[in-house]
Amino acid sequence: MNDLARYERRRRIMYGWMLLSPALILLSLFAFIPSAMTFWSSLFSRGTRRNPSEFVGTGNYDLLFADPTFSKVVVNNLIYAGVTIPVSIIIALAMALWANSKIPARGFVRTAFFTPTILPMIAAANIWLFFYTPGLGVLDQIGALFGFGSVNWLGRPETALWAVIIVTIWKEAGFFMIFYLAALQTIPPDLKEAADIEGTSRWTYTRRIVLPLLMPTTIFVAVNALINSVKLIDHLFILTKGGPSDASKLVLYYIWELAFSYFDRPQGAALTVMVLLVLGITAAIKFIILDRRTHYQ
Amino acid sequence: MSDALKSGQAPLYVTAPKRSFRPRLTLALDTFGAWTLAIVWIAPLLFAVWAAFHSTSDAVNFNLSGAWTLDNFRTAWDGAPWMRYFLNTFLLVSVVLAGQLVVTTLAGYAFAQFQFPGRDVLFIIVLLQLFILPEVLIVENYAMVTRLGMFDTVFGIGTPYWASAFGIFLMRQAFKSVPKELDEAARIEGCSWFGVLWRVYVPSAKPTYLAYALVSVSTHWNNFLWPLIVTNSETTRPLTVGLSLFGAPESGVNISVISAATIMSIAPLLIAFLLFQRQFVQAFLRAGIK
Numbered sequence: 001m002n003d004l005a006r007y008e009r010r011r012r013i014m015y016g017w018m019l020l021s022p023a024l025i026l027l028s029l030f031a032f033i034p035s036a037m038t039f040w041s042s043l044f045s046r047g048t049r050r051n052p053s054e055f056v057g058t059g060n061y062d063l064l065f066a067d068p069t070f071s072k073v074v075v076n077n078l079i080y081a082g083v084t085i086p087v088s089i090i091i092a093l094a095m096a097l098w099a100n101s102k103i104p105a106r107g108f109v110r111t112a113f114f115t116p117t118i119l120p121m122i123a124a125a126n127i128w129l130f131f132y133t134p135g136l137g138v139l140d141q142i143g144a145l146f147g148f149g150s151v152n153w154l155g156r157p158e159t160a161l162w163a164v165i166i167v168t169i170w171k172e173a174g175f176f177m178i179f180y181l182a183a184l185q186t187i188p189p190d191l192k193e194a195a196d197i198e199g200t201s202r203w204t205y206t207r208r209i210v211l212p213l214l215m216p217t218t219i220f221v222a223v224n225a226l227i228n229s230v231k232l233i234d235h236l237f238i239l240t241k242g243g244p245s246d247a248s249k250l251v252l253y254y255i256w257e258l259a260f261s262y263f264d265r266p267q268g269a270a271l272t273v274m275v276l277l278v279l280g281i282t283a284a285i286k287f288i289i290l291d292r293r294t295h296y297q
Numbered sequence: 298m299s300d301a302l303k304s305g306q307a308p309l310y311v312t313a314p315k316r317s318f319r320p321r322l323t324l325a326l327d328t329f330g331a332w333t334l335a336i337v338w339i340a341p342l343l344f345a346v347w348a349a350f351h352s353t354s355d356a357v358n359f360n361l362s363g364a365w366t367l368d369n370f371r372t373a374w375d376g377a378p379w380m381r382y383f384l385n386t387f388l389l390v391s392v393v394l395a396g397q398l399v400v401t402t403l404a405g406y407a408f409a410q411f412q413f414p415g416r417d418v419l420f421i422i423v424l425l426q427l428f429i430l431p432e433v434l435i436v437e438n439y440a441m442v443t444r445l446g447m448f449d450t451v452f453g454i455g456t457p458y459w460a461s462a463f464g465i466f467l468m469r470q471a472f473k474s475v476p477k478e479l480d481e482a483a484r485i486e487g488c489s490w491f492g493v494l495w496r497v498y499v500p501s502a503k504p505t506y507l508a509y510a511l512v513s514v515s516t517h518w519n520n521f522l523w524p525l526i527v528t529n530s531e532t533t534r535p536l537t538v539g540l541s542l543f544g545a546p547e548s549g550v551n552i553s554v555i556s557a558a559t560i561m562s563i564a565p566l567l568i569a570f571l572l573f574q575r576q577f578v579q580a581f582l583r584a585g586i587k
Contacts, residue, residue: 012411012412012413013411013413013414015407015411015490016407016411016412016413016416017407017413019403019404019406019407019411020403020404020407020408020419022399022400022403022404022459022460023400023401023403023404023423023460023465024404024419024460025460026400026456026457026459026460027422027423027426027460027462029441029445029457030431030434030438030441030456030457030460031426031429031431031434031460032422032429033437033441034434034437034438034440034441035429035434035437037437037440037441038434038436038437041436041437091334094330094334095334098327098330098331098334099331101324101327101331102324103324103327103328103331103332104328105332106331108335109331109332109334109335111339111571111574112335112336112338112339113334113335113338114574114578115338115339115342115567115570116338116341116342117581118515118519118566118567118570118577119342119519119563119566119567120518120519120520120521120536120537120540120562120563121519121521122519122521122537122540122541122544123519123537123540123559123562123563126345126540126544126555126556126558126559127341127342127344127345127556127559128341129544129552129555130341130344130345130348130552130555130556131341133552138344141357141359170338170341173338174338175581178578178581178582179582182582202323227428227430230430230432230433231430231432231433233522234521234522234537237521237525237541238541238544252432252433252522255433255435255436256435256522256526259435259436259439260439260526265436268436269436269437272433272434272436272437275433276429276433279428279429279430279433280428282428283425283427283428287421287424
């Protein structure tokens, strides 16, 4: 009997590993090994025909820190994150509160909010290109009605990044709305009734009851928005290509440019390592601190 | 309140809903705010649709009475091998989804129902991939795909997404909620571990599969950066990459034609979404929250 139990246990261990092996092999091939390789190749110089690649330690990082484009893209990305995260969250919350209230044509309102979410970023960029085109674009035409002159929204360093930010917010707010909407629907209606009986104003009810109850959702949405602020760069390829003079260039776009435009893999790798580090810290904060409070299962 | 009535006490509050001015004003303000935002939000898309059906001069001059035309679609369609791009995207989302379903089902099953040493550590390692974004690893993943001889193939674009940590997590959650008794009953009936998985776990996780499939298909239909990097020819390039090449300023195509091409390439997903809106939203929710 004991032998049978041990046999059964061994069999389960074997099956467990067998079932996991495809996932583990693939994760190793396309996530873990590439991460390690990225770190490794960031320590070597770029090989040319004359100078073969050699170990340079932190050389690539030093080059990066001395590169003015690097500090430019980091600042740009901080602005990008610093604006898109809170603004998307606030708009998403407003959308959810409205989409949850008893207004006429609620179905249309919800659809209108959510639809941009399912478009590819490239399509969204093409659509907005029409708005930003100087002279002919919709924004300029509206501006002309009020007597403003033509503005080259995408071609001016002061406005290019903002034009990119607006497209990102347009694309992601509706996505975050659905999480708020779902959370709002789990708030027991007695709370609203009790608040009404007490004569609480709607503002107080929202601020003191609804917002605290939505906190876990806000954290979830914020982590997602943070990740998006690293990875949502597709529209740059259509709208600005990072220009003019790097004014709208973001980190991931710069990685792409370093590796596939300038063929400077080691620099690209060094920058990737830094992004991975930031994402790793985010992951640690999320798993260690936040998930203790908002625990699944 | 019904308890209070049963016990014979007077109910504490019997308030008829107040028909005062204030709630109606709030509703009017809410309606106004919601509608304004909704119109602002959908306007860019509606405008693109409208522009796609009008001549460029009508579109840029907002000539609302301009004649409707299909010319832009004709020009756009002739300007690039769209049929091929559609086929490529279709193949791509199928390859990605098929691989993901197999890999995540097996791994989710192992994490949910098998006890073995090191399991929890492994699970955390898998979850780490949620943060090691495939998008960030483009440099080395490109090298890896090339090394494996998959550059410029549908599998080259798709395989890196097969072991989705997110999918494994979803499947694990779904399988964990299957009652142990069902599993045991099936085993007593003589089912192998695969039989149990196929007959008990997979059917009971249908809603999760549907949700995951919708999220996966719409993500990969829209994916751009990675396909841009690992494709090099018409025969593998998906719609998004094709669209970006078509709309590039260098190609000198006018705005109405770009709108037509854009509308054309988003149409299948957009129509599917409008028809199955509830399922889409439920899918994103289920995938996001669980």
